[in-house]
Amino acid sequence: MTDTAFVSGASGYIAGFLIRQLMTEGWTVRTTVRSLAGEAALRQRLAVDDRRLHLFAADLTADAGWAEAMAGCRVAAHVASPLPVGVPKNANELIVPARDGALRALRAARTAGVQRFVMTSSVAAIAYGRGRGVHHFTEADWTLLDRPGITPYVQSKTIAERAARDWVEREGGNMEFCTINPSVVLGPVWSRDYSASVLIVQKLLDGSLRACPDIGFGVVDVRDVADLHMRALTTPGLAGERFIASGRFMKLREIADALRAELGPQASRVTTRDVPDWAVRIAALFSPLARAVLGELGSVRHQDASHAKAVLGWQTRPVEQSIADAARSLIALGVVAA
Numbered sequence: 001m002t003d004t005a006f007v008s009g010a011s012g013y014i015a016g017f018l019i020r021q022l023m024t025e026g027w028t029v030r031t032t033v034r035s036l037a038g039e040a041a042l043r044q045r046l047a048v049d050d051r052r053l054h055l056f057a058a059d060l061t062a063d064a065g066w067a068e069a070m071a072g073c074r075v076a077a078h079v080a081s082p083l084p085v086g087v088p089k090n091a092n093e094l095i096v097p098a099r100d101g102a103l104r105a106l107r108a109a110r111t112a113g114v115q116r117f118v119m120t121s122s123v124a125a126i127a128y129g130r131g132r133g134v135h136h137f138t139e140a141d142w143t144l145l146d147r148p149g150i151t152p153y154v155q156s157k158t159i160a161e162r163a164a165r166d167w168v169e170r171e172g173g174n175m176e177f178c179t180i181n182p183s184v185v186l187g188p189v190w191s192r193d194y195s196a197s198v199l200i201v202q203k204l205l206d207g208s209l210r211a212c213p214d215i216g217f218g219v220v221d222v223r224d225v226a227d228l229h230m231r232a233l234t235t236p237g238l239a240g241e242r243f244i245a246s247g248r249f250m251k252l253r254e255i256a257d258a259l260r261a262e263l264g265p266q267a268s269r270v271t272t273r274d275v276p277d278w279a280v281r282i283a284a285l286f287s288p289l290a291r292a293v294l295g296e297l298g299s300v301r302h303q304d305a306s307h308a309k310a311v312l313g314w315q316t317r318p319v320e321q322s323i324a325d326a327a328r329s330l331i332a333l334g335v336v337a338a
């Protein structure tokens with residue numbers, strides 16, 4: 001019999017790569033989706049040994065399905081959380097499923113006797129709310145939720161991680177809990193239903209982002225993020241740990257330049273123009289998306305991933321490769337014309 005791992009949100013970008021890595025390494029995986037209606041298509045996309053992959057219906061906002069999915073699992077990765085393209089009017093649309101879903105997964109894990117629980121948090125829980133200037137972040141930092149310009153997504157990830165840590169301290173018993181806190185995840189996509197993070201590359205590549213505002217992100221590869229989850233799931237003694245998963249911080253302008261350098265003529269629609277801050281401020285009067293980046297203008301957030309490298313021997317590939325592989329896969333899927 002093989003060892004069994006739980007992964008929430010099998011339809012997701014990171015979860016898909018994690019499930020495939022777990023199964024390549026011989027694990028049986030019990031995983032959740034909101035609805036089993038798309039099970040056949042999902043199995044086809046994942047292309048893993050069907051006999052070792054078990055799917056269960058469970059929503060972050062309801063109790064049904066979590067206990068059944070978690071039964072018999074030795075380790076658990078709670079990856080699912082809403083990552084929307086737009087900005088919801090009501091922040092609770094993200095906060096409630098993110099926080100309550102994490103608590104549902106934790107309770108089910110404790111009941112099932114899971115030994116190690118890895119939660120996919122985000123640098124959103126670490127590195128926001130500092131405003132303009134150059135900032136350096138480690139796992140000791142937390143996002144300042146009381147500052148202006150904190151988006152509902154950033155709120156949801158910060159509140160969910162804090163709630164999970166509080167619950168583990170009070171009620172977690174012997175279950176080892178840690179978080180992985182990735183920055184913006186790029187790399188190859190495996191279906192047209194890709195994560196919102198990849199939209200950055202898509203919009204640059206198809207030319208719909210016509211100029212770059214002065215914002216940026218740490219970039220990390222989806223394969224490296226899955227690999228860090230694997231290491232955290234299989235390494236004992238990490239209770240309470242937090243691991244930043246990030247490569248280099250890049251301004252949007254640098255991501256655009258990397259696309260042109262890596263893809264040549266296929267990146268002919270990638271903009272060479274920049275938007276001045278004043279124009280973003282005017283756009284923010286009408287556009288929720290422009291409003292969402294206002295708090296980030298002029299902010300450089302270096303996120304130090306040396307802890308994961310030192311403790312878990314984690315390595316990252318060059319960010320240019322992740323950007324180029326995202327772009328090439330979008331072209332191969334026909335999402336963006338070559």
Ligand code: NAP
Nearest residue numbers: 009011012013014059060080081082122182184185195197
């Ligand atoms: P994704 O592809 O959008 O995956 C999100 C997953 O969450 C999907 O499986 C989605 O299911 C599921 N989900 C959302 N709301 C749900 C609900 N109410 N009930 C059940 N499942 C629900 O995004 P991803 O990039 O893989 O993100 C996975 C995790 O990594 C999230 O926790 C995210 O916050 C974190 N993260 C991502 C990035 C990034 O840049 N991508 C960076 C840092 C952290 P459906 O397919 O049914 O919607």
